[in-house]
Amino acid sequence: MSGALDGLLVVDLGQHLAAPMVAMVLGDLGAEVVRVDRADGPLWSHPANAILQRGKKSIALDLHKAEDRRTLTDLVDRADIVIESFAPGGNTAAGLSPEVTTARNRRLIHLSLPGFSPDDPRATCPARDGVLNAAAGFYLYPGCSPMDYIGDRSKEPVFSAIPQASFMGAVVALHSVAAALYARERSGLGQHIDMSLHEASFELIGASAMRTETPSPKAPAVKMDMPQVGRYQGSDGEWLELCLFQDKHLTWFAEHFMPREWIEDGMSDMDRLINDPDLREQARGRFKELIATRPALEWEKAINDVSGASAALAQSTKSWLRTDEDARANRLVIDLDDPVLGPTAQAGYPIDLSATPMSTKGPRHLLDADRDAVLAIARRERQALQPGAEPGLRQALAGIRVIDTTQVLAGPTTSRILAEYGAEVVKIHSFEDRQLGMHPYTNSGKRSVMLNLKTLEGQEIFSRLATGVDVFVQNFARGVAERIGIGPADVRRVSPGAVYTSISAFGYAGYRGAWRGREQLGQGVTGMQVRLAGPGNPPEMAPFAYCDFSTGNFAAFGTIIALYHRLRTSQTQDVHASLSGTGSFLQLPYLLDYEGAAHDEPSGPDAKGRGPLDRLYQAADRWIYLAAAPDQAPAIAAALGLDTLPEDDDVRAQAIQAKLLTISSSVAVEELVRHGIGAHVLLDLTEVMDSNYARRKGLVITRNHPGLGNVTLTGPSPRLTRTPAVPTRPVGPPGWDTRDVIEDLGYGDRFEDLIDDGVIQDGLPDGVQFVGLFR
Numbered sequence: 001m002s003g004a005l006d007g008l009l010v011v012d013l014g015q016h017l018a019a020p021m022v023a024m025v026l027g028d029l030g031a032e033v034v035r036v037d038r039a040d041g042p043l044w045s046h047p048a049n050a051i052l053q054r055g056k057k058s059i060a061l062d063l064h065k066a067e068d069r070r071t072l073t074d075l076v077d078r079a080d081i082v083i084e085s086f087a088p089g090g091n092t093a094a095g096l097s098p099e100v101t102t103a104r105n106r107r108l109i110h111l112s113l114p115g116f117s118p119d120d121p122r123a124t125c126p127a128r129d130g131v132l133n134a135a136a137g138f139y140l141y142p143g144c145s146p147m148d149y150i151g152d153r154s155k156e157p158v159f160s161a162i163p164q165a166s167f168m169g170a171v172v173a174l175h176s177v178a179a180a181l182y183a184r185e186r187s188g189l190g191q192h193i194d195m196s197l198h199e200a201s202f203e204l205i206g207a208s209a210m211r212t213e214t215p216s217p218k219a220p221a222v223k224m225d226m227p228q229v230g231r232y233q234g235s236d237g238e239w240l241e242l243c244l245f246q247d248k249h250l251t252w253f254a255e256h257f258m259p260r261e262w263i264e265d266g267m268s269d270m271d272r273l274i275n276d277p278d279l280r281e282q283a284r285g286r287f288k289e290l291i292a293t294r295p296a297l298e299w300e301k302a303i304n305d306v307s308g309a310s311a312a313l314a315q316s317t318k319s320w321l322r323t324d325e326d327a328r329a330n331r332l333v334i335d336l337d338d339p340v341l342g343p344t345a346q347a348g349y350p351i352d353l354s355a356t357p358m359s360t361k362g363p364r365h366l367l368d369a370d371r372d373a374v375l376a377i378a379r380r381e382r383q384a385l386q387p388g389a390e391p392g393l394r395q396a397l398a399g400i401r402v403i404d405t406t407q408v409l410a411g412p413t414t415s416r417i418l419a420e421y422g423a424e425v426v427k428i429h430s431f432e433d434r435q436l437g438m439h440p441y442t443n444s445g446k447r448s449v450m451l452n453l454k455t456l457e458g459q460e461i462f463s464r465l466a467t468g469v470d471v472f473v474q475n476f477a478r479g480v481a482e483r484i485g486i487g488p489a490d491v492r493r494v495s496p497g498a499v500y501t502s503i504s505a506f507g508y509a510g511y512r513g514a515w516r517g518r519e520q521l522g523q524g525v526t527g528m529q530v531r532l533a534g535p536g537n538p539p540e541m542a543p544f545a546y547c548d549f550s551t552g553n554f555a556a557f558g559t560i561i562a563l564y565h566r567l568r569t570s571q572t573q574d575v576h577a578s579l580s581g582t583g584s585f586l587q588l589p590y591l592l593d594y595e596g597a598a599h600d601e602p603s604g605p606d607a608k609g610r611g612p613l614d615r616l617y618q619a620a621d622r623w624i625y626l627a628a629a630p631d632q633a634p635a636i637a638a639a640l641g642l643d644t645l646p647e648d649d650d651v652r653a654q655a656i657q658a659k660l661l662t663i664s665s666s667v668a669v670e671e672l673v674r675h676g677i678g679a680h681v682l683l684d685l686t687e688v689m690d691s692n693y694a695r696r697k698g699l700v701i702t703r704n705h706p707g708l709g710n711v712t713l714t715g716p717s718p719r720l721t722r723t724p725a726v727p728t729r730p731v732g733p734p735g736w737d738t739r740d741v742i743e744d745l746g747y748g749d750r751f752e753d754l755i756d757d758g759v760i761q762d763g764l765p766d767g768v769q770f771v772g773l774f775r
Contacts, residue, residue: 036072106189206409207409626656
């Protein structure tokens, strides 16, 4: 099968992680990618280049030479997409300013991926991963939870080796490029995308920063230490993430695995467990004893297959790469024979497209191995500008209609992003959905309808609503959508061209294919929990919804790619993204196994960074992150007023720490940055959200939501010059638009009867209170 991006030329000038990752994914979708490096290769010398540079043609150019500058100019003039990660102003110095490139090649999509945006006061700060994560509030303090994203600041912050900001920059850039491609197919014109990694981080902050001026009724006091949601060791010493998050899951588990006396003691009663701390402790001990009677893998399969409740292994990344059946079945791990490392197992494909599946063009090429082939590309005849039918197009997805039946975070995030690019979205809520706390953010811009799809009249209304729809999004367990009459064949009976997007926990192939799942399970199976906890410690869930929000972004990217392919070929297809697929990509620098691989990146509660020049330090008043290259030790000494730095790593770290304790964090950061060293004060989410910069750039917005009052939440981060993503209309409470939608469909005269028959609800069902995680 051909790829969705066959025929496109991508010129990859990016360095480090985010930009090469974007180019790699575009190449796996069929684009021809030319990697342009200096004579000594990529700036980042890391085994992860076996993943990041796979399938790309390689040429080394010396831009001090006129001939090589002409070659690069010729490549860019013939490219569909150029990707660079210069610091602000760097692209101009290299003769690659987007104003020049897009004027010379009006079809060009020029993607800039700096650490900080050119109009950010921190634009001159070298933006390594640690600096960006500190600026985004991603280094959290002990005691953090999904209810408290700051934690106990009297203790030391927790370092994470996962490059959250770079990853989010890459995935937001991917759907920005997809939207720009779709807009180009309609208008004939390319555009510039200025996507700083810092601003993309707000996609991961997401609903965690949502606030109201008048707090809504609070959700029940669910304890974050509930015994039925946590890690337990099996008889083989391996860990299991037990995830009986809903009342029914606890009941199912109890019916199949709990002794009768445990049930009589209240171990299956969610309300009693919430309100009785002694019962919780007793249950935790009993669960520990119970899980220890079988191997973890046996428990994983029994809990899901026998009871229908949720659980998954909390295993290492090494196990995910080497032994996990599902990783291979869903192509989340693939094998490539790298010319430097030899045979490798590495991160596979983050999305699945049914008609144009992703497929790498092979392992990375050695530096400059394709010089002759690339020079031939630079001599190709230039494409003529083809005027599009919509030269004045204002938003990429204007006129696209979407139906969203998803719940919780990942699925709603997908259609929320589509709405920000201009799509019209109708959200169908289930009467049974009680996980609505983040609704104002995740369902922003959608018309919100309460419709019972399990009734005959509900199916009739759905068919009318879905007629002519362009995209359908669902996150039911495998086979459920088909059983209730909204599977791909059902949707395409009324909308033959619909792109059908599904989101799952583990992918649909493999033994986990029909299982339910949540954030912690995506983190567990792929190794994220083991990485955070560190060697020898019980796995630990990261409090951010990394997998959920990132999967929603990947699914949006896949959906727009499928729409682009449909526009070019009239062929529609299914799109699939999973939490475990995203969990793999979140760890991309480490999702690599080969002979001699160390798997020893810094992790655990005592880790402070990657070494003495790239780590967390405590200044006189608060913590900072310092990130420097190995040859910048003299510059650090000069910035801190030291004569020199010791050579020994431990002694060097002690010397830096001792000096920083005498300097305020703001002064230390200012001096370090002035000497060309990356540094940033460790911010928490409140500071990030309340910054003047975030408000000025629309990364944080406050608007009046009908029925809810003023709500503060994060705004869209993609920066497309011609067809921008824009804040969508504020959504009301769940079901707020039911009457309008039903009347538009021609059922207005039957509205009350449909309510009486249990087909629709005008707002939330009786007895259900809209509660949330508002601050």
